[in-house]
Amino acid sequence: MKNLLLIFIFATFSFSSELNTYLSNLKKEAAKENPNFKEFNIKRGEEIFTSKHIGKKGKKIACTSCHGIDLTKKSENYFTAKEIEPLSKKVNPTRLTDVKKVKKWLRRNFKDVYNRVGTAQEKGDVLVYILNK
């Protein structure tokens, strides 16, 4: 039983550690970009995630256009209607565990919604917002 618990703790730790490393790297980068930067902020992340912008396609969209407002629920791609699994780790524990995947989607989706790449601070803010959902 004790072993099982240890394995569980280890598994949980190793799952999140990859993302934690990525977040701390982003933090260092953000501090370089902005001398006043202290911590990633959920409130700023919410603003990034929910506000509308003229995206790559010339349409006014937000992250929520495809991911929805309630991140514990399934949603669908605004343009293709393809189903998107919930972003919230509460219902979808494997979300935000694969850093390679996380980087890929941050890169693509900032371009799709903001028509530019995201800054390190923006990426961190939006990640802590999603992690909190």
Added chain:
Amino acid sequence: MRTLILLIFINLSLFSSNIKKDVPLVSNKLYINECGACHFAYFPGLLPQNSWEKLMSDLENHFGDDATIDKKTFQTLSKFLNENSAEKNMNYKRSRKIVQSIPKDKIYIAISKTPYIHKKHKEIKKHLITQKEVKGLFNCTACHQGAKKAIFNDDDVDIPNYGKWED
């Protein structure tokens, strides 16, 4: 006796030509995960190789979206698409018809724009295609019930807010 031989020959030629319906049902896990994350994972047999190559050469502007992938993924997906493309599957009815409908000097990257697929959808009222349950011709699964199994015959079509398609 002569008739019998003739019949055997007809039979043999029918079997050996081996005409199949639709397009080959092929799958690739990486393809489903990468391309299928945003849209229906279209079967490679729906476009010829030169179309896939053109499409893959500009993933940064993939129908208006950024669909860039890493080099290794790119190579795996390109190989999968090219090895199973339409012109290599001319024994499949729809792969053949798509290929034959494309003029020699044309390269289409949208399946729905190829003359054959365009013609097959021409009679459908526009509002049925643009309605929110469908959004566009790119959304095969909205109406083709068996699309995921590479079944695209008319009997299998059920259009939201319209019903079964009677040709």
